[in-house]
Amino acid sequence: MNDNIAIESLSFAYNGQRVLRDIDLEVKPGELLALIGPNGSGKTTLLRQISGALRPARGAVYLDGQEVARLKPAELARRLAALEQEQSVGFDYTVRELVSLGRIPHRGRLSRWRPEDESAVERALKSTGLQELARRSLQQLSGGERRRVFLAMALAQEPQVLLLDEPTAHLDLKYQLELLGLVRGLVARGLTVIAAFHDLNLAARYSDRVAALSRGRLVALGSPRDVLTADLIESVWEVQVQVLEDQESFWIIPRARYSGRLLVSS
């Protein structure tokens, strides 16, 4: 087996409250896996387990066969980058300064800025289309542009694995498609991506496989078409949907109707 990420019987609890239960999951190199599930189902917690920000209570996460919890933080950061749902920055950095922070794990405390650092930053700016904005301050950018800046920072880390927590949250339609198209292009070049999604149609359209979480358990795993059935969605989200499909793609349409004062699923 040649797995990039392997998760073995992983469990985790916050203050005695079980958040993840017995998760087993393997992600191959050059694959985009979408994590889906209702609010509080454990998507963010699972991503933080994979990124090493949280330690499993039981079980383990492996990166190329090495346990994530045992890797040195800098060693891990050279191979795996992660973007939080809400990333904030203290102080007013420019785009280029911020993207350059992605080189931190590759450089010693006192080492000089090397040509390879410069070219990694350039490549990251170029592939996210930020070259024009490189000298601008982060405060002057729109929400979509900021997302791209943080993605560029993660790319400057030159990781094999990229974790994204709701990469399209708060973005308008155009930026959503732009950002996911960009991520898809990176996957085509061999990057492994695990991304949490709320929008099931985006997850279906851009991912290779989908993993559905419900109350901390992995309840379904497979191709978008196999996982995102009307039955599964109803049992996990408690919402009735209609799935429309043709040869190339399919769409999930919630069936909600207005009854009296409340909007409820029929």
Added chain:
Amino acid sequence: MVIFPTLAVGLLASLAVGVAVGPVAISPGESLRIILAQLGLGGVGALDAAHRLIITQIRLPRALTGALIGLILGLSGTVMQGIFRNPLASPYLLGIASGASAGAALVIVLHWQLGGMGLPLGAFLGSTLAVISVYRLGMRAGRTSPYGLILAGIALGALFSALTSFLITLSSGTQLREIVFWLMGGLGRSNWHYLRLLTPVALGGAALVFALSRDLNALALGETGARHLGIEPEQLRRFLLALVTLLTGAAVAISGTIGFVGLITPHALRLIVGPDHRLLLPATALAGAAFLVLSDTLARTLLSPVELPVGIITAFVGAPFFLYLLVSSRPEGSI
């Protein structure tokens, strides 16, 4: 960058002014000849013995002490603002100043001389005790939480201030004057002995802080953001807080609590060199040093022969500047 030569020249010029200016007029040329002679360089010529004494025993150690304390306050302020991701943080945020004041007041009221080391020792121990208490009380679930630390700092600061006020009410007239002058901060107690103790602390501490500038940059992304770049935020914060306590504690032990240098310097320099700590830290070190030496020269000469506490000058310059920054700063997110 043109800013570093400018700052370096500015610091040298401020030192020259600090040595040459005072109630007794000694020309810069003569000052330089005296210093060179003292270093065993250059022909002595006819040097005025009194002038020589003033330069070597009073003004030179005082200017150098001012430079080192300014350097410490500038660096410590930058580090605290970096740790708390907030440009309103100062080196005194966690009770160093109030702890040192209580320690110093106690030593003054109890007449502990300890061979001239009583006051600095009392202040240093007071500041260390305050920060350790704040640190212990501000922990949340085994980790340092910025909110917990700040709140504990406010509470313990109030407690130590109350202790200082209590000691003031117990003190005699001369003691009262001594305590009040200590509280306002000044470089009047500088001497070669203190300088010899302060120099390795200041320069060693500065070297360590410079070596961590990359890590401070990562901390700007917050707890999880830093960890995703391979930096352990908890260890880093602990080490930096200990370093700031040692540095600021040593500075305050000699000069008392001088305000605004540690708050204003990083803020102003960030506007010029940007937030990257690899540039910001050396810039604030140089600027803090020059600012304090110049402020002290003003404090000595404005109402000569009366000497003002330098804290009054730094506040007079610093507070309006700070208010200007506050009013003119960008509306959202940048503060």
